[in-house]
Amino acid sequence: MAVPLSYYLILSGFVFLTGVVGVLIRRNIIVILLSVELMLNATNINFVAFSEYFHNVAGQVFVFFALTVAAAEVAVGLAIIIALHRAHSSIYIDDLNLLKR
Amino acid sequence: MDHIFFFYFAAVIAATSLLVVALRNPVYSALSLLIMFFHVAGLYVTLHAEFLAAVQIVVYAGAILVLYLFVVMLLSIKSEERYHSQLPVAGLLGVMLCTEVILLFIQSRTGAAAPAAADPIAGPGNTEMIGEALYSTYLFPFEVASLILLVAMIGAIILAKKDINEPVQ
Numbered sequence: 536m537a538v539p540l541s542y543y544l545i546l547s548g549f550v551f552l553t554g555v556v557g558v559l560i561r562r563n564i565i566v567i568l569l570s571v572e573l574m575l576n577a578t579n580i581n582f583v584a585f586s587e588y589f590h591n592v593a594g595q596v597f598v599f600f601a602l603t604v605a606a607a608e609v610a611v612g613l614a615i616i617i618a619l620h621r622a623h624s625s626i627y628i629d630d631l632n633l634l635k636r
Numbered sequence: 637m638d639h640i641f642f643f644y645f646a647a648v649i650a651a652t653s654l655l656v657v658a659l660r661n662p663v664y665s666a667l668s669l670l671i672m673f674f675h676v677a678g679l680y681v682t683l684h685a686e687f688l689a690a691v692q693i694v695v696y697a698g699a700i701l702v703l704y705l706f707v708v709m710l711l712s713i714k715s716e717e718r719y720h721s722q723l724p725v726a727g728l729l730g731v732m733l734c735t736e737v738i739l740l741f742i743q744s745r746t747g748a749a750a751p752a753a754a755d756p757i758a759g760p761g762n763t764e765m766i767g768e769a770l771y772s773t774y775l776f777p778f779e780v781a782s783l784i785l786l787v788a789m790i791g792a793i794i795l796a797k798k799d800i801n802e803p804v805q
Binding site (some may be wrong): 537564576580584586592599600605609610628 | 637639642646649650653654656657662665666669672673676679682683684685687691692695698699700703704707708710711713718719720721722723725726727729730733734736741744760763765766769770771773774776781784785787788789791792793795796
């Protein structure tokens, strides 16, 4: 007997919400980017589950594109973090309040 | 049998995703994300997406996470001693979103039943099907994806360069 589709949706909803809370409560920019990865993986689980249940390979192709965008996001995001660390010698978002001053 | 595998993968994915957010040391966060990526790949195998499972391990666990660990080691970050000051607001928002999702799922149970998964079709394998769709229907998005990667590569090099205006001696 196959696993119902709703189980996958609940799992991916849980992982996505964990990522949202992680973006909101963490101060370290690297962990915030890791939480964004969590959210991307939650959507990927959804895509693959729907692709299996509707017998449409388009969902898996979209996961492929999401992966490409995730790789690009990581490369640019980590470069920004390195540039920030060089300029402020800190990667905690509390210390980055230049526009507030 | 499917249920056993699903619940094992789902439990590990849920637990490690919580650990990613909760652990104070970014290295531990990244390592628990690594465990999560492997179990997501296992979930893909149970969903008959073998090609994506391989890509998940090679690209996510092999490339993206190593890049994260590399930056964590490069910057030699100490573990943070406290969470962000907006923790109460974030907790409230998380609880509200969570109850909303649970309510939506409870309501959808009474609606139309989800389509039952048919038996896997005997035909070309998973990789052949993805390749055929990728290089025919989705050829233009595929080319755009290569452009995105090129832009990301140039952007990363320019951003991480020491000083772009400094003349090379």
